[in-house]
Amino acid sequence: xxxxxxxxxxxxxYPVLDWFxxxxxxxxxxxxxxxxxFLISHLFGPFLGHTISLYILFIDPHPxxxxxTFFGIITLFWAFPLALKxxxxxxxxxxxxVQNLIFTILWGCYHYGGTSSPLIPWVITVxxxxxxxxxxxxxxxxxxxxxxxxxxxxxxxxxxxxxxxPQHVPLDQLSGLGLVSMVCAAVYVAMMAxxxxxxxxxQSELEREVKKRMETAQRLRSATEEARHANQAKSEFLAKMSxxxxxxxxxxxxxxxxxLDEMKNDANADRRKDLKxxxxxxxxLLKLITDxxxxxxxxxxxxxLFVERIEVRPLVEGVIDEFREQLAExxxxxxxxxxxxxxxxxxxxxxxxAIADLLSNAIKATTDGxxxxxxxxxxxWLCVTVTDNGDxxxxxTLPLLFEAFKGSDEETSSKYADIGLGLPVSQLLCxxxxxAITAVSKRNQGSSFTIRVPVKVNAAGRTFGVMPGxxxxxxxxxxxxxxxxxxxxVLEVTQQFVAAEGFVPLVAASVAEAxxxxxxxxxxxxLLDVLMPERDGWEMLQSLKHDPRTADCPVVMLxxxxxxxxxxxxxxxxxxxxxxxxxxxxxxMAAAGIQSLDxxxxxxxxxxx
Amino acid sequence: xxxxxxxxxxxxxxDMLGRRLSRAGFFVCYACxxxxxxxxxxxxxxxxILMDIALxxxxxxGWEATKQLKANPKTADIPIIALTAHALSTDRQKSIEVGCAxxxxxxxxxxxxxxxxxxxxxxxxxx
Numbered sequence: 177x178x179x180x181x182x183x184x185x186x187x188x189x190y191p192v193l194d195w196f197x198x199x200x201x202x203x204x205x206x207x208x209x210x211x212x213x214f215l216i217s218h219l220f221g222p223f224l225g226h227t228i229s230l231y232i233l234f235i236d237p238h239p240x241x242x243x244x245t246f247f248g249i250i251t252l253f254w255a256f257p258l259a260l261k262x263x264x265x266x267x268x269x270x271x272x273x274v275q276n277l278i279f280t281i282l283w284g285c286y287h288y289g290g291t292s293s294p295l296i297p298w299v300i301t302v303x304x305x306x307x308x309x310x311x312x313x314x315x316x317x318x319x320x321x322x323x324x325x326x327x328x329x330x331x332x333x334x335x336x337x338x339x340x341x342p343q344h345v346p347l348d349q350l351s352g353l354g355l356v357s358m359v360c361a362a363v364y365v366a367m368m369a370x371x372x373x374x375x376x377x378x379q380s381e382l383e384r385e386v387k388k389r390m391e392t393a394q395r396l397r398s399a400t401e402e403a404r405h406a407n408q409a410k411s412e413f414l415a416k417m418s419x420x421x422x423x424x425x426x427x428x429x430x431x432x433x434x435x436l437d438e439m440k441n442d443a444n445a446d447r448r449k450d451l452k453x454x455x456x457x458x459x460x461l462l463k464l465i466t467d468x469x470x471x472x473x474x475x476x477x478x479x480x481l482f483v484e485r486i487e488v489r490p491l492v493e494g495v496i497d498e499f500r501e502q503l504a505e506x507x508x509x510x511x512x513x514x515x516x517x518x519x520x521x522x523x524x525x526x527x528x529x530a531i532a533d534l535l536s537n538a539i540k541a542t543t544d545g546x547x548x549x550x551x552x553x554x555x556x557w558l559c560v561t562v563t564d565n566g567d568x569x570x571x572x573t574l575p576l577l578f579e580a581f582k583g584s585d586e587e588t589s590s591k592y593a594d595i596g597l598g599l600p601v602s603q604l605l606c607x608x609x610x611x612a613i614t615a616v617s618k619r620n621q622g623s624s625f626t627i628r629v630p631v632k633v634n635a636a637g638r639t640f641g642v643m644p645g646x647x648x649x650x651x652x653x654x655x656x657x658x659x660x661x662x663x664x665x666v667l668e669v670t671q672q673f674v675a676a677e678g679f680v681p682l683v684a685a686s687v688a689e690a691x692x693x694x695x696x697x698x699x700x701x702x703l704l705d706v707l708m709p710e711r712d713g714w715e716m717l718q719s720l721k722h723d724p725r726t727a728d729c730p731v732v733m734l735x736x737x738x739x740x741x742x743x744x745x746x747x748x749x750x751x752x753x754x755x756x757x758x759x760x761x762x763x764x765m766a767a768a769g770i771q772s773l774d775x776x777x778x779x780x781x782x783x784x785x
Numbered sequence: 786x787x788x789x790x791x792x793x794x795x796x797x798x799x800d801m802l803g804r805r806l807s808r809a810g811f812f813v814c815y816a817c818x819x820x821x822x823x824x825x826x827x828x829x830x831x832x833x834i835l836m837d838i839a840l841x842x843x844x845x846x847g848w849e850a851t852k853q854l855k856a857n858p859k860t861a862d863i864p865i866i867a868l869t870a871h872a873l874s875t876d877r878q879k880s881i882e883v884g885c886a887x888x889x890x891x892x893x894x895x896x897x898x899x900x901x902x903x904x905x906x907x908x909x910x911x912x
Contacts, residue, residue: 418870419839419870422870422891422892423795423797423798424797425892426795426797426798426801426891426892427797427798427801429892430797430798430801430802430805430892430893431797431801433805433895434801434804434805434808437805437808462892480875482875482877482878494897497896497897497900498894498896498897524877525877695878
């Protein structure tokens with residue numbers, strides 16, 4: 177810093193100054209600085225003033241009333257800081273101080289030397305200090321100017337009416353006073369100027385800092401934009417490449433299949449074996465390409481869920497059918513345990529893919545053994561467990577199988593050479609559905625992999641557990657309200673309120689999930705949060721209102737945001753500011769034209785609330 | 786003998802899949818892009834249509850062809866099986882929206898595709 181001594185003053189002096197300054201002034205930096213200047217001036221200025229009054233006393237040891245008044249009005253300046261502390265009226269006090277200052281100076285000039293008084297240089301401090309204290313607004317300029325004019329006029333009037341200037345001290349004795357007065361005025365102005373310079377310095381430093389930050393923010397924004405573009409380009413490239421790679425592979429796999437078929441009865445078994453290798457390698461390569469694309473889509477968050485009702489047993493049987501040949505070749509015996517009429521609501525393709533993956537892995541790890549698929553379900557979860565009694569995997573290497581391109585140790589990875597990206601992709605798919613894949617394995621004792629995904633099983637009884645993407649079966653018959661919020665606590669609480677109104681709550685933790693539900697189901701009302709990661713509520717509201725299929729479904733925004741006008745402008749039927757209350761929900765529903773129903777427990781709950 | 790219309794722009798894939806379907810006992814007719822597919826569907830009245838989705842840059846794609854076939858009362862009841870390159874995309878959702886009876890991915894698993902074709906034929910004869 178330019179003035180280290182001022183820094184020290186700052187740390188020591190400012191706490192003392194700030195004691196006098198009321199809170200309302202401290203709130204704003206600009207007014208705080210002015211008040212500090214006001215206080216510095218009033219605490220130290222009178223010392224300089226009294227140097228002059230005492231010098232006059234030194235020249236004239238028996239002073240009259242003019243000197244006592246002079247002494248008194250200089251001392252009066254010390255009262256201003258206390259007055260500020262007591263009242264907080266900064267501007268009136270500053271104006272009074274300016275008045276007192278000009279009066280003091282003119283009083284001194286009038287009584288001690290008149291127009292040739294050594295005190296005249298002090299006049300320049302008046303506008304200087306006034307503008308320091310009060311800023312330079314038009315009104316302030318007018319006030320300050322009028323104060324100076326009025327005082328000058330008053331003294332001129334006294335001078336005209338009286339007999340010139342009084343001579344309390346002979347003029348020739350005042351020559352020493354000139355030097356003292358000049359030095360004091362200079363010190364005073366220097367003191368204030370230093371403080372001012374210090375502020376200007378720190379302000380421009382602040383401005384530089386702000387500018388630097390803004391430039392950094394701008395750079396970050398453009399970098400983010402570039403990264404987004406690059407990522408977009410990467411995704412497009414991958415999608416295109418995957419299509420380009422697949423087309424020739426299609427021919428490799430297809431024609432080799434035709435040849436294999438033709439060679440069924442061929443005497444040359446070796447040729448057939450070689451052809452089979454080509455065929456299988458083609459299939460492996462295809463799977464790898466598919467997995468790679470899926471992985472990049474999953475990691476880019478571009479994979480959407482398509483929830484529909486699925487019969488589980490035919491789905492699993494379909495998967496098994498695909499692996500008949502491999503099962504026969506590996507000499508494994510397969511057992512399926514799954515009740516016949518189990519239906520769930522989930523993403524069929526992704527679930528199928530995960531099951532196929534586990535089965536494929538089990539077949540690869542097991543020769544002449546037993547593989548079982550066990551499907552169980554309760555009210556909230558569907559579990560598909562694939563168990564084999566094959567080679568098994570070490571506890572340390574097991575987690576690595578779930579990581580892309582980590583594989584495991586050489587031995588295992590040769591055994592599981594074909595696994596590739598399968599498990600990592602399946603794991604991500606299950607996570608996307610709100611579940612996960614878990615594994616238990618022991619070397620030489622086999623493995624057991626379990627897919628656990630949240631689904632709403634079609635069975636008697638229903639649950640309101642938070643299950644993104646799952647629709648309660650009761651939704652088919654009863655009126656529903658869709659709640660969209662990324663905060664699980666909010667979802668849970670809102671579900672209770674919705675249930676109390678007699679509606680079946682459907683929940684979605686993101687816009688994507690909500691749209692997945694809306695693809696198959698039409699709720700009576702949508703409660704929509706605004707601030708959500710990825711796509712926000714405004715965006716969803718707009719797309720709902722633009723889609724003719726959903727445009728007439730009433731949407732009530734439920735948010736911490738106060739922007740009611742925006743909600744209504746975008747087509748929302750209502751706007752509730754969080755936290756939600758039963759009353760606010762009832763009112764918003766009534767406003768949207770929806771009758772609340774006395775569902776099971778509805779009335780009693782409302783009474784309780 | 787059931788008649789299948791295969792709409793596919795890639796020559797190798799068309800030839801390969803067509804031959805495999807012929808071997809499986811179907812009469813197969815071909816089209817390279819959507820507009821031709823619609824014309825042949827009207828003249829040949831196939832029992833099932835296998836519709837590739839991406840049909841080259843400047844041609845009518847499979848979605849549009851399916852929409853038009855479903856809009857035409859002469860062809861509306863022919864079951865269409867969409868064939869897309871990518872299994873996990875939202876194509877399944879879209880295929881249902883435009884009115885496809887089934888959906889499968891390329892390269893096709895012939896056995897799985899045959900099951901789907903037979904299911905479509907059975908459903909049609911039942912109706």
